[in-house]
Amino acid sequence: MYIWEQKDWPHFTFDSDKISVVSEECHILQGKLLSKMECLGFAEKEDKVLSTITADIIKSSEIEGLILNKEQVRSSVARRLGIERAGLVYADRNIDAVVEMMLDATQNYEKPLTEERLFGWHACLFPTGYSGMYKIDVGKYRTNEMQVVSGGIGKEKIHYEAPSAKQVPLEMQKFLEWFNAWPGDSLVKSSIAHLWFVTIHPFDDGNGRITRAISDMLLCRSDKTNLRFYSMSSQIEKQKKSYYEILENTQKGNLDITEWILWFLNCLLNAIKESYAEAESVLKKYSFLHQIEDISLNERQHRVLNKLLDPEWFGVLNTSKWAKLAKCSTDTALRDITDLIEKGILEKESAGGRSTNYKLKKI
Incomplete structure (x- = not known):
């Protein structure tokens, strides 16, 4: 029935x-x-x-x-x-x-x-x-x-x-x-x-x-x-x-x-x-971007940071991943990353060397 x-x-x-x-x-x-x-x-x-x-x-x-x-x-x-x-x-x-x-x-x-x-x-x-x-x-x-x-x-x-x-x-x-x-x-x-x-x-x-x-x-x-x-x-x-x-x-x-x-x-x-x-996640993203809006960044850095702030982002960030996302050489990627570390936006996640990974630093 x-x-x-x-x-x-x-x-x-x-x-x-x-x-x-x-x-x-x-x-x-x-x-x-x-x-x-x-x-x-x-x-x-x-x-x-x-x-x-x-x-x-x-x-x-x-x-x-x-x-x-x-x-x-x-x-x-x-x-x-x-x-x-x-x-x-x-x-x-x-x-x-x-x-x-x-x-x-x-x-x-x-x-x-x-x-x-x-x-x-x-x-x-x-x-x-x-x-x-x-x-x-x-x-x-x-x-x-x-x-x-x-x-x-x-x-x-x-x-x-x-x-x-x-x-x-x-x-x-x-x-x-x-x-x-x-x-x-x-x-x-x-x-x-x-x-x-x-x-x-x-x-x-x-x-x-x-x-x-x-x-x-x-x-x-x-x-x-x-x-x-x-x-x-x-x-x-x-x-x-x-x-x-x-x-x-x-x-x-x-x-x-x-x-x-x-x-x-x-x-x-x-x-x-x-x-x-x-x-x-969206609010955290825009809060983070607001905090760094007065810091001078190049177009590649803007592009990759937006990727890292995306709620669907997963995996690790290293120089090779940066180079792929920014469509640049690994040398350029390392310079971009080093610059962001100096500006207090990124930090190292693990020991240096080929296995070094990076993450966003809380501002």
Whole structure:
């Protein structure tokens, strides 16, 4: 028996005491992240929003096995948000349409969710009327039965069977009435909406991506801003295996969805924590650069220092690594490094000789 076949569907229940602990932790960290982002300059904040929305769109598609061109997505987002960036590339209409859907969900998060709006999002995902090679019903609810199946021909495994097509309009009416009226915690509401919508599976295709757009819409309401600083879809993609497991188990369970909500909120907590750590790294970088802004440095030194301050930097710094990063000879690299040591910016990490490594010195 699937969850939607339960007698009291869709009257979900959950343990409020268990959930409130994690929900409160999420809310506190949301506030800390927003405060941290306020410390960034305008350009840095813009960059973070641009990279977050780009990642959200790309990762939401990757969860479904669809790979989008990162530069095209980034360019399309930048243009629509009015962010001026050099090197923007042309984005084809499929990517522009996907970006349009996500931005409508997050930039217009206070607007009601309606059938017309959902149909518009669906049309954005499939502007040609096809999903791959197959023609589908676009901008309207499905008229066929829906199963989630894996495995090759003859070895199919049915993971889930959605409500019949004739039930979908009424199921969606109930969902939309709840969505636009329920006054509860937006984080808990986001988790319930995610499960409820994907359980109905109202469209021929694209249900997962629209589900995550709906979740993001409610997360914006919780943040009370359309500025996106963390990506829930990126975190779900990292935890994809457990995501599908908890989803399948919940859809085959009873109406107590406590475990699903806890999984969702902990996934969200991980997403916010990751973004908070990145924000701290960015602030440390700009604090460091501010402290050395009056020190005379050449172009190579500026370039390599920025690399060292990047949150994704790993490994050791030695003359050969410097030469590679700065595209210069090892002799020039040693002169650059020695100069920075004399200026108190770098220091030796180990004993001298061929194995000498260097690191940034705290100023």
